[in-house]
Amino acid sequence: xxxxxxxxxxxxxxxGSNFNSELYLDGLMKCANLRQVMDKEAEVVTQCQFLxxxxxxxxxxxxxxFISATETVRKMRSDFQIMQEEMNKLSENINKITTFxxxxxxxxxxxxxxxxxxxxxxxxxxxxxxLFLLPTQLNKAIEECRYVDAVHDxxxxxxxxxxxxxxxxxxxxxxxxxxxxxxxxxxxxxxLLSPSTSASELAxxxxxxxxxxxxxxxxxxxxxxxxxxxxxxxxxxLSGMVENTDILEWVEKCNSTLLADLGIVISxxxxxxxxxxxxxxxxxxDKVMSQVFHLFEEVIKRPENSGTEILIRGLDKFxxxxxAMSEIISSDTISTRALDVVVQCIQHKxxxxxxxxxxxxxxxxxxxxxxxxxxxxxxxxxxDILNSLQVHLMQKIQASxxxxxxxxxxxxxxxxxxxxxxxxANSCWTVISETLINLSDMVKQMSKIQTSNNIPFELLLILAxxxxxxxxxxxxxxxxxxxxxxxxxxxxxxxETKDTNAVMVHLSxxxxxxLDSEVVFIxxxxxxxxxxxxxxxxxxxxxxxxxxxxxxxxxxxxxxxADSAASQLFPTSVKPSSDSSRRxxxxxxxxSFSPINRIFSERxxxxxxxxxxxxxxxxxxxxxxxxxxxxxxxxxxxxxHGLQQLQVDVHFxxxxxSCMGNDERLxxxxxxxxxxxxxxxxxxxxxxxxxxxxxxxxxx
Numbered sequence: 001x002x003x004x005x006x007x008x009x010x011x012x013x014x015x016g017s018n019f020n021s022e023l024y025l026d027g028l029m030k031c032a033n034l035r036q037v038m039d040k041e042a043e044v045v046t047q048c049q050f051l052x053x054x055x056x057x058x059x060x061x062x063x064x065x066f067i068s069a070t071e072t073v074r075k076m077r078s079d080f081q082i083m084q085e086e087m088n089k090l091s092e093n094i095n096k097i098t099t100f101x102x103x104x105x106x107x108x109x110x111x112x113x114x115x116x117x118x119x120x121x122x123x124x125x126x127x128x129x130x131l132f133l134l135p136t137q138l139n140k141a142i143e144e145c146r147y148v149d150a151v152h153d154x155x156x157x158x159x160x161x162x163x164x165x166x167x168x169x170x171x172x173x174x175x176x177x178x179x180x181x182x183x184x185x186x187x188x189x190x191x192l193l194s195p196s197t198s199a200s201e202l203a204x205x206x207x208x209x210x211x212x213x214x215x216x217x218x219x220x221x222x223x224x225x226x227x228x229x230x231x232x233x234x235x236x237x238l239s240g241m242v243e244n245t246d247i248l249e250w251v252e253k254c255n256s257t258l259l260a261d262l263g264i265v266i267s268x269x270x271x272x273x274x275x276x277x278x279x280x281x282x283x284x285x286d287k288v289m290s291q292v293f294h295l296f297e298e299v300i301k302r303p304e305n306s307g308t309e310i311l312i313r314g315l316d317k318f319x320x321x322x323x324a325m326s327e328i329i330s331s332d333t334i335s336t337r338a339l340d341v342v343v344q345c346i347q348h349k350x351x352x353x354x355x356x357x358x359x360x361x362x363x364x365x366x367x368x369x370x371x372x373x374x375x376x377x378x379x380x381x382x383x384d385i386l387n388s389l390q391v392h393l394m395q396k397i398q399a400s401x402x403x404x405x406x407x408x409x410x411x412x413x414x415x416x417x418x419x420x421x422x423x424x425a426n427s428c429w430t431v432i433s434e435t436l437i438n439l440s441d442m443v444k445q446m447s448k449i450q451t452s453n454n455i456p457f458e459l460l461l462i463l464a465x466x467x468x469x470x471x472x473x474x475x476x477x478x479x480x481x482x483x484x485x486x487x488x489x490x491x492x493x494x495x496e497t498k499d500t501n502a503v504m505v506h507l508s509x510x511x512x513x514x515l516d517s518e519v520v521f522i523x524x525x526x527x528x529x530x531x532x533x534x535x536x537x538x539x540x541x542x543x544x545x546x547x548x549x550x551x552x553x554x555x556x557x558x559x560x561x562a563d564s565a566a567s568q569l570f571p572t573s574v575k576p577s578s579d580s581s582r583r584x585x586x587x588x589x590x591x592s593f594s595p596i597n598r599i600f601s602e603r604x605x606x607x608x609x610x611x612x613x614x615x616x617x618x619x620x621x622x623x624x625x626x627x628x629x630x631x632x633x634x635x636x637x638x639x640x641h642g643l644q645q646l647q648v649d650v651h652f653x654x655x656x657x658s659c660m661g662n663d664e665r666l667x668x669x670x671x672x673x674x675x676x677x678x679x680x681x682x683x684x685x686x687x688x689x690x691x692x693x694x695x696x697x698x699x700x
Contacts, residue, residue: 135176142184150184151208185209206268220269224284227265231288234258235295242298247314250299254292255321262288263328285329293337300345306352308403312412315345320413342414343423346407350427353400354434360396361439364389365459372456382568386462390469397435397478401428401485408489421490425482429498432478436470436503440510443467447510447517457518458565461617464514465569468612471507475500511612519617522562523624526555530625534632539642540683547696548652549645555625556656563618572614619666622657626670633677640684650675651693 011020012027028037141150188205206223234257241250262285269281296318300311322338368385407424409415443463446455479500486493533551638646650671658664679685688696 135180139180142180142187147184147188147208148204223269224281227261228284228288231258231262231265234261235288235291238292238295242295242302247299247302247310248317250296251314251318251321254296255317258288258292259321259325263325266328282329282333286333289325289334289337293341296341297344300348308349308406311345311349312406312409315342316412316414323413339419342407342420346404346420346423346427347430349407350400350404350430353403354431354438357393357396357400357431357435358438358442361389361393362442364392365442365463368462369456369459372458380458382458382462382565386465386469386569389462390466390474393435393439393466393470394474394478397432398481400431401478401482404428404431405485405489416490418493421486421493422495424489425486425493425495428482428485429479432475432482433498433503436475437506439470440467440506443510444513447513457521457562460514460518460521461565461569464511464518464612467507467511467514471504471511475503475507515612515617516620518562519620520624522558522621523628526558526621526625527628529555529558530629531632534629534636537636539636539638539645542639542642542645544641545645545648545688545696547699548649552649552652552656556653559618559621559625559657562621563614566614566617570612570614570617622667623670626653626667626674630670630674630677633674634681636678636681638678638682640682640686643678643682643685644688646678647675647687648693648696652697655697 009018010016011018011023013019014024028040032040137150141147188209234254238250238254238258241253245253266281266285300315319338319342322334322341326335326338368389371385372380404424404427407415408421414420446463447460449455479498483495486495529551533549633646654667654671657667679687
């Protein structure tokens with residue numbers, strides 16, 4: 001803007017208001033050559049001619065406009081005079097019309113009054129004719145089921161009957177019409193109570209009864225009672241379909257019949273009664289929907305509807321219909337129950353999942369048990385069996401979690417709801433926890449009935465190792481896998497922290513129970529052999545020993561079999577003692593086994609909890625077996641040969657059992673206790689030389 005003002009004030013600007021021609025010419029002469037001056041002259045001449053032409057055009061146009069305006073003013077003056085003359089004529093005509101109209105009104109006033117009287121008389125005669133013909137018309141309309149026309153005619157004539165009903169000529173008509181309407185009311189009530197009446201006919205009947213002065217309270221009860229009888233028929237039909245159809249067919253039938261009719265009933269009720277307090281309707285709807293929900297629960301529990309895809313499709317259709325019903329009923333109860341139905345289906349699916357996993361796991365255990373019973377430990381790789389059971393269990397659990405994630409699909413009406421995602425998360429954790437807790441309970445139960453059901457001890461070792469490895473890594477792995485699935489299916493969902501420690505405690509307790517049961521079983525098996533061999537033998541008449549007894553070999557084989565099985569699954573944490581620490585039991589003097597020395601010896605806890613390693617398991621079984629030997633020896637009396645025979649047996653057991661990784665101090669202590677007890681109960685306590693015992697054992 002400032003630049004434009006500056007150019008306008010410039011005396012050299014040829015278009016400005018302060019243009020100075022002399023300065024401009026002086027500057028042009030000084031700065032330009034002859035050619036440029038001539039070009040500038042031609043340019044100025046051209047512009048002057050152009051401006052002159054435009055000025056002439058503007059002058060001509062303004063002149064034409066002025067002439068046209070002058071002619072228009074002249075024409076308006078002449079037209080105004082003509083219009084003034086016409087307006088004067090119009091005013092005179094209107095005055096004449098007014099005068100004639102007044103004269104005509106005065107002339108026809110009496111005739112108009114007569115016409116009005118005649119019209120009123122005609123209308124009255126029409127009404128009287130309608131009243132006299134009313135009973136006949138009512139009967140004809142009722143016979144033809146034109147109830148709407150009958151009620152309309154009666155209500156139209158009711159005002160006249162109420163006004164002139166005291167006249168003798170109208171009393172009979174009023175009485176006859178009242179009897180006809182009484183029968184019509186009875187017919188309409190019977191129509192309401194008929195199960196074959198449609199929803200539109202119900203609404204029509206209620207509307208007609210209201211026009212016939214029926215109270216809303218009685219009509220509401222009749223309407224809802226009739227609607228309930230109609231809906232009960234649908235409920236009976238749906239109840240019969242529970243055992244014969246799948247969930248999709250059942251839901252479609254329920255949506256198209258019962259829920260559709262219920263929606264029509266509710267809409268008609270609201271349109272007809274407009275009950276602001278709305279007391280009866282929610283109670284009625286809740287009663288019907290409670291029965292629907294009960295039938296739906298029975299449907300989803302059928303085995304045919306256990307498939308996830310068909311269950312989700314049926315549930316989605318049912319949930320959409322329930323959402324629409326909750327808006328029609330305007331009840332929070334229906335909406336809440338709809339959410340509960342989805343959560344209940346998810347929980348039911350989770351329950352089926354972990355029960356199915358449990359059943360399949362039991363089948364696998366049965367096959368493993370049969371395999372162990374037929375092949376034995378020597379030809380069976382327990383590590384492979386353990387890996388097979390563990391992989392199968394983990395895969396089944398992960399497949400179940402993935403199956404439950406189908407409830408969070410984007411195309412489902414409830415798939416992206418936070419409450420649904422939370423329900424899926426809780427149900428997934430239920431599958432994990434219940435499966436592992438059921439596994440723990442199964443292991444505990446098998447541990448309790450191991451002796452009576454003759455369960456292979458190898459199976460107890462496998463289950464104990466399975467529980468321990470699941471406790472260490474399995475629980476955390478499944479929990480992380482669940483978090484990953486939820487993050488993919490429902491991003492942003494914050495899952496509540498689950499108590500994994502409780503599941504780990506169950507697994508740890510089950511593993512300990514299985515290990516304890518295995519140790520007691522092996523120890524009692526060996527102990528029973530030793531008890532029978534000691535108590536059934538006459539040690540006072542025992543012959544000179546020629547070798548270890550056969551029962552010692554069977555005991556060694558039993559303990560060696562258990563040790564071999566444990567070595568496949570559990571590591572050895574206790575290093576066996578060196579040869580320099582070994583002591584010969586038979587070379588000690590009888591005085592060293594005195595009761596005083598026994599008091600100060602280390603106490604051996606026989607039934608202490610078994611450790612989860614090979615040496616601890618072997619030592620646990622050894623303690624039970626050899627402690628039984630000690631107690632049985634204390635019940636017998638020995639001769640010299642009987643004592644020497646026991647000395648040979650003890651030496652044989654020491655040689656064979658010490659190479660299995662057992663604790664030699666524990667082994668020696670128990671064997672020493674047995675031999676010392678025999679010496680104290682021997683009539684001639686003389687032990688053989690160690691070299692002779694070695695020869696007898698090697699020869700045996």
